[in-house]
Amino acid sequence: MGGPVARSTGSVPFDADRDVPGLIVKFGDYPLHHGGVGAIRSLGRLGIPMYAMTEDRYTPAAASRYLRRAFVWPTTGTEEPERLVEGLLRIGHLIGRPAVLIPTDEEAAVLIAEHQEALADRGRFLFPRVDAKLPRRLASKQGLHELCVEHGIPSPAAAFPQSYDDIVRFAEKARFPLVAKNREAFVRRSRPAVNGTTRIATREGLLTLARDWGDHPGVILQEYLPREEAEDWIVHAYFDADSTPLAMFTGVKVRSWPPHAGMTANAYVVDNPELADLAARFIKQIGFSGVIDLDLRFDRRDGQYKLLDFNPRMGAQFRLFENESGWTSSAPCTST
């Protein structure tokens, strides 16, 4: 990743509160996660006592010199929510004072949103309050598409087939190539239909793949926005209790892994006020508070930014963005 130091839209002075610890919350088995390590280093360097859930004692996060303590707790992301809440409460007890929760995946962000009372009251954890149902809707590709339609935000045309027959009917009229994604962030771990964003070139290709998707295919079939006519943009920001951005950064993703469909491998900071306005307007409309990481694809054919992905939590590549005063989008989590 590279690029100049970003300018954030606001110039809010901040002072890290070094008495309040941060806890990286992750569910699922992905030990080589650079985003979590980035947050531990960024916040740890500010003097904030950092803690993390880790798969074992030897992950990069667990080994960071900036980590005060790793809580070894291997999870799959498919556990009963009550068990996960209990585990978090136990960790909170061991930390011994109120800590800010920093989720690094959808499972964690949704769990926190849906158990705010237990985590705030019994766990004394700190986190931005949000409509309990909103993060689950945002993390769902179908939920996000419906919110975009409701609020007039451009997004690629999409179909949500409920059966194999639906797919056969859809395939007769569909334009190829198209893109298949897992509809819900959550089936991704338990029974994923596709490994990730998958480009499908032909009708036959779609029908062959769909035979493995079972009676109730958990996929979204999306219009393909051609690479030759598109740019991938990212937005990282923090929104306060009134859904006003305190920090907002925009950038362009130029490489990903797997190629053309995956995580950011190379990106640049590019100031884009039009995109920042679009993101701020949408988030105000839906009333979200907290850290966000958005993926949008600019379609040169109609000049629109199409919202693809809304991660209601810190993005793994957040270290790309830092302003003159050392703000990153994760910093407000622990600032006063």
Ligand SMILES: Nc1ncnc2c1ncn2[C@@H]1O[C@H](COP(=O)(O)OP(=O)(O)O)[C@@H](O)[C@H]1O
């Ligand atoms: N409809 C599409 N047309 C073309 N490329 C797409 C489309 N949807 C996603 N992509 C590419 O795949 C990447 C990952 O897609 P995204 O919707 O963000 O899924 P994920 O939840 O896996 O991050 C995007 O950043 C973009 O590069």
Ligand SMILES: [Mg+2]
């Ligand atoms: Mg994405």
